[in-house]
Amino acid sequence: MALAASLAFATAAAVASCSASGGGSGSSGGVLHIGTTYPIDSMNPFVAQSDYSYAVYEYVYPQLVQYSARLGITPDFARSWSVSADGKTWTFHTVPHAHWSDGKPLTAADVAWTINEVMKYKNGPAGQWAGLLEHMIGASAPNPTSLLIRYSTPVANVLAQMQSLSVLPRQVWAPYFTGKGSGLKTFPNQPPANGKPMVSGGPFELVRYKANQYALFKRNPYWWGPKPKIEGFGLQFFANADAMVQALKTGSVDFIGEYTPPTAVTALKKAGFVVTTTPSISMKTFIINTNPHKTTHRELLNPRVRQAIEYATDRGQIIKTAWLGLAEPGSTIIAPADGSWHDGGIKALPFDLAKANALLNAAGYKMGPNGVRIAGGHPMSYNVIFPPDERGTGDRTFQIMQSDLAKIGISISQQNMDDSATFNAISHDNYRTFDMAMWDWVPPVDPDFMLSVVTCAQLGNNSDSGYCNHAYDQMYARQSTLIATSARRALIWQMQKYIYAAKPYIILDYPDIIEAHSPKWTGFVVAPVMGSVNSLSTQTLLQVHQS
């Protein structure tokens, strides 16, 4: 499903679109105008949920590490790191002589302070960061450039977690980490009224912010890393895609990110704009209830029925019609764009109505009078819960699936409801009542999160399928402690095969990320999450310049 900004987001730039630094004709200066239809919902990292909020934090606050173009972890505020033999203590060496934008020193102690304070409130107002601090005991900074983080057990994805952790300026935030922390979430964290910029530790500082309208950033004079080529940038919010695309065409913005609709691609290309489409790690899912205690329609628990449904899913047609070709066919719960975490050996079932019919016939579900098969005394006709996230492309996808499933004797109908109602309907009565649903996931790069949503622990929380299997849970627990990448990867591949066989989800497709910019600008570094301007690294806005 769409967790627009899970704090465990990590980005990897899968495609570097232009050589960045170095001399050449790249001019310096200028202000990049960015347009989006996803507004920054809050500048408070304990409240924000939207993608661009997290992209902004990436650029105004320091993070220990960031993602490289090839999905590897590279240094950021931490120059190097090591882990102890027992896997429970991580040591980071941070950049020396760094400062916050107000001149105060920025050291490892700030990181330790942030971590320890948030730990105190992670079950309360700082709950949004709780996931980053799993199994953590505490942090300390024996000297200004050394940071120690201690865990109770070895944790595999420490670096990915630290990538999402924004180091907060103590001088601003200390007053809110007091008492019950009730002020922590209501603090708007915006530039102060005196016109000065917000205190920043990243390449840019937030200079002006108007909620749901725009946010403007200038170069941070105290930035400790490579100097950005641009003077500053602005993030402007549009209420709809048409307005945003218009703005690009008329030149009032230079770059548009999320959400550029596939239908605008041809017109933009014709008008001479650079349109980038790149595979993403997000996915659209068709959810089928796997709960063995399901009350009705228990034929859905039969693996043959699930396979038949997948055989009747025409991914090619869906991608062509709903996505205009701008998506990749779905297979496992870890997308191919996620690099080596994806198990390329898992091949999705092809579109084959004959095989689908054969499976259902073999299972003994005879065709009923009006073209719908009968199973266990009742017709195989189901409601598909449909949240507003899926509108537009999801409607067309549903139409295609509906007509194909009708050809194998299964009838489905669309049940529209909003996000909260969707979750309630799916999780109702311990996931015993729902039959099917359509939703999506926009997971972080590290596969831990996506693997977790089908664990028993996430029932009632992130689980939108009701899948619960103890063997799988054990595998999940083990992979989360495997620091050695190859061992972890092997286990994760095994887990993908397991889930693929159980089929709580039929992964329909992985939609591409679409973005466009004026040819006057170059240096965008695209990532499979959010595109160029993302929460995974500072590369794009450090390198982008007028060509």
Added chain:
Amino acid sequence: MSAIATEAGLAGTVSRGRAGLIRQAIRERKAAALGLGIIAFFVILAIAAPLIAPYSTTARSCAVFAPPSASHWLGCDDGGIDMLSEIISGGRISLIIGFAATLIAMLIGGGVGIASGYFGRWLDIALMRITDYLLVIPDLAFAMVIADVWGPSLSHVIAVIAILEWATTARIIRAQVMSVKERVYIKRARSIGAGHARIIGRHILPQVGPLLMANTVLTVAVAIYLETALAFLGLEDPSTTTWGTILEHAFNRAAVSAGAWWAIVPDGLVITLLIMGCFLLGQAIEDALNPRLRVAHLSSRRWALRPLAGRGPDAI
């Protein structure tokens, strides 16, 4: 709030036979004939939709945002679906919503108006407080919330529009009933001992009927309008095709930026045409009914701004 003025204004009502009035209105006023013609055209189109529509409204038959051509007279929309077929079929559902919502609103509004005007006193006060609230709250905002609460399905949209529209009708009917109630022959009927049902049925209804008719036509216009607004904001079932959802899809899938004016203009024009038709007919009926109606019961929601009919065939 305009109760006082309403009563004052309707004092000069002329009473005539119902059918005769409408026939006269149509004969006399070209506008009425035009309005009726337009409505009839769309109704016939809607009924014949499955026969006339050249392509399917669910399956792709052309390229996304394909411009008008010989095989697709109005081009195609964001899903590669023929626009002409969509408009023809969409009209069907839009009209169903419009008529259904209006019918319900008229039944409720008429009933409430008659009860309120006839029985008066506490019933009147209670019912009028409710209509006050419904008249006061901003239409679209209220509809948005309700559609959100109940979920975006067709029947819910019909219900929402009906809820918003019955109040205005109730007001007008009530005023009419109150003025009729004071007539001599009603009082005579009461004194003879005629029951309420009989009086309402035989004496009040015929007087109220024509006004209700005019109101119905005008309410259909508002219902269609509200449906398109709700659909545009995404508060209608997205898997159905109505005139409103056509505009919504166009806007959400960047038709303007793609230069696909054919995904927007024809649809907007047919909506406008139908609404104009209802407006012309409704006004004409009211004109014939009531040459001296005052501004009293004007309400933007009804589009029935009946200030004054003026004199003769020129006045609006």
Added chain:
Amino acid sequence: MRGADYVIRRAGFALLTIFVAITINFFLFRVLPGTVVSDLARVPHATPQLRHALTVEFGLAKPKWEQYLIYLRELAKGNMGISFATQQPVSQLLLNDLKNTIPMVTIGTLGAIVVGIATGILSAWRRGSASDHVSTNLAIAFYAFPTQFLGLMLLILLGGLLPTSGMENPYAGVFGPQSTMARLQDIGLHLILPALTLLLTLYGEFTLIMRSSMLETLGEDYVLTARAKGLTDRRVIARHAVRNALLPIATLVALSIGWIVGGAILVEYIFSWPGIGQALWQAINQRDYPMLQGGFLILAVSVVLLNLLADLAYFKLDPRISG
């Protein structure tokens, strides 16, 4: 109805309606299936304690009637609660949004009134002529155009010439100098398309009313008398006809407020105008109860108050009633 009597009665009704509005608004939103908590608490690895904390924080665990009383008490203090989505005070957010909506809507509505009155007078005075027919039919046509369609048409036609979204160019004052005058000009430019859409969608109504009203008044005896006395045409219009014909306009404007609000919501959505219409739209999407309640309440109260004003104005102006 005597003067003071009437005023008190109408004011009383207005207050009662406001109270009913508050109550119904409150309960309406609590009927929603599913609550915001399930949304806000669905963070990765969220603990059950966190979800519980959020439930308690938003008072969603208390019985409905208790939540209602808390709401009334806070409302009396001017506190409309905290937005679920942004954690900021609702009244502050809505006030900011109102500040943006009011200029745009006022200009659009005033424009519509002026154009409506002018075309109405023209039509009435030249009754039956070609210009009358054209003017009247145009009015009906624009009246019938759905607001969103008008907006989209203006977007298509004027999108290249005028700014099509937002309230101002954000970069102007920050990355370079900008005088107050320049800023106002910028906002003015951005305001044109949304206000124009509102104007076009509203004015037809006023034209028709003005025209009919004028026609009626022009036929009145006292006007005939004035003409017989030899007063010039223009003075006849100005002094008698127009003044009396303005009466329905006053009422109409007030009654149109609900309609204007609806138009504003659509216009703000199309042109990304950061006003209360857009805030309402986002609050509905985010299931942000306090924002919804607050926004709705503000709109309902404005409409009630303006209707009350119209009633009183009508009362003053129409001698038939106040007499």
